[in-house]
Amino acid sequence: MSPSPDETPPLFDISGLHYRYAGAQADALADLDLKVHEGEFVAVVGANGSGKSTLARLLGGLEKPAAARHALACGHDLLVEDGRMAARRDVGVLFQNPENQLVAQCVEDDVAFGLENLAWPAADIGRRVDEMLARFGLEDLRRREPHMLSGGQKQRTALAGVIAVPRRVLVLDEPTAMLDPVGRDEVLRAVREMRDEGLAIVYITQEMDEAAGADRVVALERGTQAYAGDAGGLFADAALVRRLGLGLPAAGELALALAEQGRGLRDLPLTMDELLVALGYAT
Amino acid sequence: MKATIAQYYAGDSLLHRLDPRAKLVAVSALAVALFVRDSFAGLAVYAAAAVLAYLLSGVPLVWFWRAFRPLLWLVALTFVAQVVFAPGEPFFSFGFIHLSWRGLELAAFLSLRLVVLVLVGSVLTLTTPSMALTDGLAWLGRPLRRLRVPTDELALMVTIALRFIPTLLVELDTIMRAQRARGADFRRGGLRERTRSLVPVLVPLFVLSFRRADELALAMEARCYRPGAVRTRLHPLRAGWADAALLVAAAIVIAAGLLV
Numbered sequence: 001m002s003p004s005p006d007e008t009p010p011l012f013d014i015s016g017l018h019y020r021y022a023g024a025q026a027d028a029l030a031d032l033d034l035k036v037h038e039g040e041f042v043a044v045v046g047a048n049g050s051g052k053s054t055l056a057r058l059l060g061g062l063e064k065p066a067a068a069r070h071a072l073a074c075g076h077d078l079l080v081e082d083g084r085m086a087a088r089r090d091v092g093v094l095f096q097n098p099e100n101q102l103v104a105q106c107v108e109d110d111v112a113f114g115l116e117n118l119a120w121p122a123a124d125i126g127r128r129v130d131e132m133l134a135r136f137g138l139e140d141l142r143r144r145e146p147h148m149l150s151g152g153q154k155q156r157t158a159l160a161g162v163i164a165v166p167r168r169v170l171v172l173d174e175p176t177a178m179l180d181p182v183g184r185d186e187v188l189r190a191v192r193e194m195r196d197e198g199l200a201i202v203y204i205t206q207e208m209d210e211a212a213g214a215d216r217v218v219a220l221e222r223g224t225q226a227y228a229g230d231a232g233g234l235f236a237d238a239a240l241v242r243r244l245g246l247g248l249p250a251a252g253e254l255a256l257a258l259a260e261q262g263r264g265l266r267d268l269p270l271t272m273d274e275l276l277v278a279l280g281y282a283t
Numbered sequence: 284m285k286a287t288i289a290q291y292y293a294g295d296s297l298l299h300r301l302d303p304r305a306k307l308v309a310v311s312a313l314a315v316a317l318f319v320r321d322s323f324a325g326l327a328v329y330a331a332a333a334v335l336a337y338l339l340s341g342v343p344l345v346w347f348w349r350a351f352r353p354l355l356w357l358v359a360l361t362f363v364a365q366v367v368f369a370p371g372e373p374f375f376s377f378g379f380i381h382l383s384w385r386g387l388e389l390a391a392f393l394s395l396r397l398v399v400l401v402l403v404g405s406v407l408t409l410t411t412p413s414m415a416l417t418d419g420l421a422w423l424g425r426p427l428r429r430l431r432v433p434t435d436e437l438a439l440m441v442t443i444a445l446r447f448i449p450t451l452l453v454e455l456d457t458i459m460r461a462q463r464a465r466g467a468d469f470r471r472g473g474l475r476e477r478t479r480s481l482v483p484v485l486v487p488l489f490v491l492s493f494r495r496a497d498e499l500a501l502a503m504e505a506r507c508y509r510p511g512a513v514r515t516r517l518h519p520l521r522a523g524w525a526d527a528a529l530l531v532a533a534a535i536v537i538a539a540g541l542l543v
């Protein structure tokens with residue numbers, strides 16, 4: 001899944017982006033740069049209030065940037081109204097709270113909502129909805145009402161509804177934050193599958209374990225970019241991690257605890273597999 | 284927790300498959316006829332039609348029972364009113380209680396009319412998902428669009444409101460339990476105290492709802508919703524011969540009830 005920066009234009013090409021909420025004293029996003037290419041999985045991390053959700057809304061064409069040198073999403077100019085409307089079609093945004101994303105009274109109608117808004121013919125909507133329900137394992141729940149779904153089922157329905165509209169890139173804003181472990185696994189599996197199919201994903205998260213597997217990590221600090229690079233580079237910089245209010249992936253925390261017991265490892269492991277290898281329990 | 288209005292029973296009966304517009308027209312016409320006609324004979328015709336509709340719906344009787352339970356009070360009240368203000372010649376009097384044949388007959392008539400009305404209405408809501416109902420209402424209200432009434436947007440609004448009723452009830456319950464855990468008592472005290480004890484329940488509920496509205500609007504925009512834009516539907520309304528037959532049958536029943 002290696003990105004190909006030179007061949008195709010980036011899906012997101014953002015430079016010098018500013019955004020400020022009405023009545024706020026400071027910019028929620030300031031001078032932000034971001035490039036995301038086809039097939040990339042980019043994690044965005046940062047403390048509460050660092051501007052992650054604001055970024056998600058701007059990338060999806062749901063909010064007007066205050067200023068930018070340039071701000072392109074799938075080739076659409078986010079600085080103009082028409083560009084934002086076009087971006088809403090190509091960029092899929094999934095939000096944190098599954099409850100507040102479902103509009104319809106049953107699963108299949110909710111999955112159909114985006115296509116209905118784009119005025120697809122009924123037969124095409126039906127086919128696409130069936131495809132989405134099968135893909136996210138929701139066939140048996142198609143007539144189920146939202147309040148009768150588990151958190152994971154709700155979020156999978158919301159994801160199916162976002163993806164039902166053919167998208168070129170996804171922005172996921174902490175999609176597992178409000179779920180129990182089972183629901184979280186369900187959603188993570190669905191995300192992994194989409195990544196494996198080569199869909200580009202901007203994955204906003206507070207879970208360092210989820211960020212550790214990304215192609216690239218961007219860390220935000222009070223609306224500005226504090227780090228951009230691979231996960232290993234971020235987590236190796238203990239001072240930066242502390243300053244940004246982040247933690248380490250569980251494997252990293254374990255390795256540090258082991259180091260305190262006098263069993264220091266050469267490289268900081270980011271996943272349990274890496275930890276097992278480093279400890280010599282696996283190869 | 285179950286919402287009691289517009290409850291739908293998932294089934295596959297003939298009535299389930301009928302177009303919501305045809306059902307809405309038939310039921311409204313029948314409701315009007317029920318109020319216009321004031322003889323037992325007419326009522327009997329409509330009651331028979333309602334029972335037939337119930338049998339065709341394939342919905343278990345217990346589902347109707349839920350709709351009827353609150354009605355029992357109304358029926359009881361109707362009888363009490365007739366007993367107290369008995370019209371006509373009483374055949375039995377004791378204190379302020381007067382029983383007259385005319386009064387009992389009137390109470391029976393009014394109660395039966397109410398029961399038939401609720402039965403017919405329940406058949407409609409039990410066999411039609413509320414989304415189809417709102418779609419049907421939006422279609423029937425289309426002429427209003429000439430007067431710039433945004434009927435489609437209103438229909439979507441109603442759908443969303445209905446979708447969130449159960450969610451709100453769960454949240455209300457959670458908040459009340461949290462307040463009770465901190466010593467709140469919603470049952471004790473006079474009206475004033477009880478109203479005041481509801482404030483800490485309603486404030487969080489409102490705050491939650493405002494945030495929800497914001498997030499929901501955003502999620503709808505993210506799925507390309509634009510008010511006023513042309514939309515299609517996954518299940519477009521499609522009327523067929525069965526729906527025409529329903530309207531004809533309803534017309535015959537209504538006429539029969541008016542003429543007998």
Ligand SMILES: Nc1ncnc2c1ncn2[C@@H]1O[C@H](COP(=O)(O)OP(=O)(O)OP(=O)(O)O)[C@@H](O)[C@H]1O
Nearest residue numbers: 021022024028046047048049050051052053054055
């Ligand atoms: N609707 C709003 N109106 C005004 N200010 C807002 C609004 N939403 C967010 N902010 C402010 O903008 C800043 C960035 O908020 P944002 O929600 O983007 O952060 P976040 O990184 O997503 O935080 P979290 O981890 O809590 O989700 C914060 O200071 C926040 O208080």
Ligand SMILES: [Mg+2]
Nearest residue numbers: 052053054173
């Ligand atoms: Mg956020």
